[in-house]
């Protein structure tokens with residue numbers, strides 16, 4: 001398979017595809033395992049004129065650090081119960097080590113990346129989620145300062161965003177990374193969001209065998225949540241996908257980060273992973 005840069009050089013990509021800005025959500029489940037070739041692919045996409053925006057998670061690293069510090073943590077309906085103590089660790093891990101790890105990995109392959117969290121410039125504005133009495137300082141996004149992201153892109157950098165939100169009083173919120181990525185995609189008005197995780201897409205048992213669904217409808221997603229075939233960390237992904245495809249985002253593709261050249265293959269329209277689209 002040729003890279004997207006080679007295809008671009010061969011004049012095979014449409015001009016609008018080449019200029020395209022897209023959001024990529026990188027899950028904590030897969031970050032440590034992502035090979036250098038993943039970041040090479042990302043850099044080549046950027047060099048070919050595409051404008052990636054990364055929103056990352058880091059759930060497993062947060063849990064490890066909380067455990068080391070002896071701070072209790074539990075998930076309620078997929079959201080981490082977040083006290084001020086938990087929030088300190090969430091911010092330290094996401095805005096600190098994970099964010100800078102991704103920036104370094106992009107820079108190590110010669111790319112240009114700029115790390116920031118939703119707190120910087122009040123990039124991700126948030127309010128408490130509806131069940132905040134149960135989960136504490138967990139936020140839902142009310143606004144994204146798209147011009148900050150575009151400013152970073154205009155300077156030639158890939159924005160790498162940690163999903164911490166802030167409100168007008170300066171209160172920080174822990175935001176699920178899939179939810180934050182969906183909100184960033186909606187506010188930027190990108191055509192596509194790519195969700196990079198540790199499974200090859202949404203899987204379903206068919207005749208006792210697990211198969212990856214190449215596409216799913218909103219109705220199928222609802223049914224699969226109902227039957228428990230979609231559970232745990234896949235739920236916020238499909239919910240974020242369903243909520244952003246009602247706006248300008250046309251498709252959300254869930255893929256495995258360890259697939260060779262997965263990003264350029266998605267951008268070239270190859271059928272890979274699971275595609276969630278409108279209609």
Ligand SMILES: Nc1ncnc2c1ncn2[C@@H]1O[C@H](COP(=O)(O)OP(=O)(O)O)[C@@H](O)[C@H]1O
Pocket residue numbers: 026027028029030057058059196197198199201202203204229230231232233234235
């Ligand atoms: N139907 C499904 N198909 C594939 N994975 C699923 C499904 N339902 C639940 N999952 C789980 O979702 C996980 C991915 O979510 P998560 O662990 O939160 O990843 P990330 O850190 O990338 O956000 C998979 O490893 C799998 O255990």
Ligand SMILES: CC(=O)N[C@@H](CCC(=O)OP(=O)(O)O)C(=O)O
Pocket residue numbers: 026027028029056057058059060062078079080090138139163174175176177178233
């Ligand atoms: C509110 C909430 O649950 N926030 C998540 C934020 C990180 C995240 O979502 O990371 P992944 O993408 O790796 O799951 C958490 O504290 O784990």
